[in-house]
Amino acid sequence: MTTLKLPGMIDAHVHLREPGGTHKESVTSGTAAALAGGVVGVLEMPNTNPATTDADSFTLKHKLYRSKSRCDFGLFLGSDGRNLDALNKLGNRAAGLKLYLDNTYGDLCIQHPALLEPIWERWPGPGPICVHAESTQSLSQALSLTARHSQRLHICHVSREENLRLILAAKEQGLPVTFEVTPHHLFFTVEDAKRLGPFGMMKPSLGTPHDREALWQHLDAVDCIATDHAPHTREEKLGAEPPPGVPGLETALPLLLTAVDQGKLDISRLIELTYLNPLRIFPITPPPDTWIEVDPNARYQLSNCSLQTRCGWTPFEDMWVLGRVVRTWFRGQMAFELGKICAAPGTGHDMVQGFPVNQTEFRNHT
Numbered sequence: 222m223t224t225l226k227l228p229g230m231i232d233a234h235v236h237l238r239e240p241g242g243t244h245k246e247s248v249t250s251g252t253a254a255a256l257a258g259g260v261v262g263v264l265e266m267p268n269t270n271p272a273t274t275d276a277d278s279f280t281l282k283h284k285l286y287r288s289k290s291r292c293d294f295g296l297f298l299g300s301d302g303r304n305l306d307a308l309n310k311l312g313n314r315a316a317g318l319k320l321y322l323d324n325t326y327g328d329l330c331i332q333h334p335a336l337l338e339p340i341w342e343r344w345p346g347p348g349p350i351c352v353h354a355e356s357t358q359s360l361s362q363a364l365s366l367t368a369r370h371s372q373r374l375h376i377c378h379v380s381r382e383e384n385l386r387l388i389l390a391a392k393e394q395g396l397p398v399t400f401e402v403t404p405h406h407l408f409f410t411v412e413d414a415k416r417l418g419p420f421g422m423m424k425p426s427l428g429t430p431h432d433r434e435a436l437w438q439h440l441d442a443v444d445c446i447a448t449d450h451a452p453h454t455r456e457e458k459l460g461a462e463p464p465p466g467v468p469g470l471e472t473a474l475p476l477l478l479t480a481v482d483q484g485k486l487d488i489s490r491l492i493e494l495t496y497l498n499p500l501r502i503f504p505i506t507p508p509p510d511t512w513i514e515v516d517p518n519a520r521y522q523l524s525n526c527s528l529q530t531r532c533g534w535t536p537f538e539d540m541w542v543l544g545r546v547v548r549t550w551f552r553g554q555m556a557f558e559l560g561k562i563c564a565a566p567g568t569g570h571d572m573v574q575g576f577p578v579n580q581t582e583f584r585n586h587t
């Protein structure tokens with residue numbers, strides 16, 4: 222078998238559910254899923270329980286990742302609009318600041334638009350302000366705040382043509398704006414949502430065929446592909462009020478390699494979208510001596526049975542793909558081979574280039 226050597230992916234948007242939701246996923250199971258999917262670095266979202274919004278919750282999460290992560294990581298800080306002091310104090314330890322401008326899973330949604338301006342004024346960086354802004358109104362708000370303040374803005378999981386157009390226009394005006402798209406919005410539409418029921422429910426919901434086409438047509442303007450890996454259990458999905466979100470760490474690369482085979486993008490563009498651009502957008506350094514080997518000719522069906530994610534299902538089950546992760550080499554060691562995880566918990570490092578923990582107190586932001 223001839224394998225293709227690629228840099229591992231850096232996934233800028235995952236929910237590994239720890240602390241508070243380890244029945245869905247944990248740092249150890251989620252980072253096992255990452256390595257199996259050819260992902261060597263993950264940026265973790267703050268909508269855990271407790272939410273990552275202050276020094277205690279940030280430090281707690283950081284300790285969990287330092288002792289349990291099997292791949293490199295970075296943590297997002299979250300805001301409910303009332304933790305401005307924490308933003309100043311923790312900015313340089315975070316991959317970025319995550320804001321929820323529309324309702325989604327968790328309770329971090331900022332209901333009051335007036336709470337946003339002070340955040341744009343006070344966020345010290347160096348990471349961007351990242352937004353869940355699926356309504357056109359929220360997106361416009363975030364863009365106009367960014368036009369008035371010197372902040373970088375990163376827009377999560379863009380799925381609608383209308384929003385895509387707003388972002389492209391903002392980029393043309395020279396605003397410091399970047400955005401990501403997810404594999405599920407690239408490969409599914411409302412038609413799949415009907416077939417999948419709760420297992421095809423996520424925020425933003427799946428778009429029309431026209432929306433999906435717009436994403437592919439403007440792939441040249443997309444900054445990165447991030448999975449928004451958002452596992453929930455089957456029981457939760459089959460319950461009366463299924464929570465939004467689908468897992469994605471183990472299916473992204475096979476899907477993208479299949480798209481490469483179909484001529485929808487080339488390998489160098491895939492590397493930009495999944496590795497080089499995340500490193501440009503976020504203040505992170507990638508793990509050294511790290512790469513993946515893929516078999517570009519392996520044709521197979523994605524399956525629930527061969528997953529590392531604790532939730533144990535994928536919305537892409539039974540889909541035919543071309544391209545398999547054979548081995549993941551992580552920090553000089555074989556971390557995954559042919560379905561088996563070899564990396565021990567705790568081998569992952571923090572990718573964020575911040576100051577050491579005990580020096581953050583000395584940082585004086587004005």
Ligand code: NCD
Nearest residue numbers: 236325326423424451465466
């Ligand atoms: C995410 C989750 O479950 O944490 N769900 C989702 O549908 N995307 C939250 C989010 O990213 O909006």
Ligand code: ZN
Nearest residue numbers: 338342369370
């Ligand atoms: Zn202002």
Ligand code: ZN
Nearest residue numbers: 325353377424
């Ligand atoms: Zn979101």
Ligand code: ZN
Nearest residue numbers: 234266449451
């Ligand atoms: Zn998310």
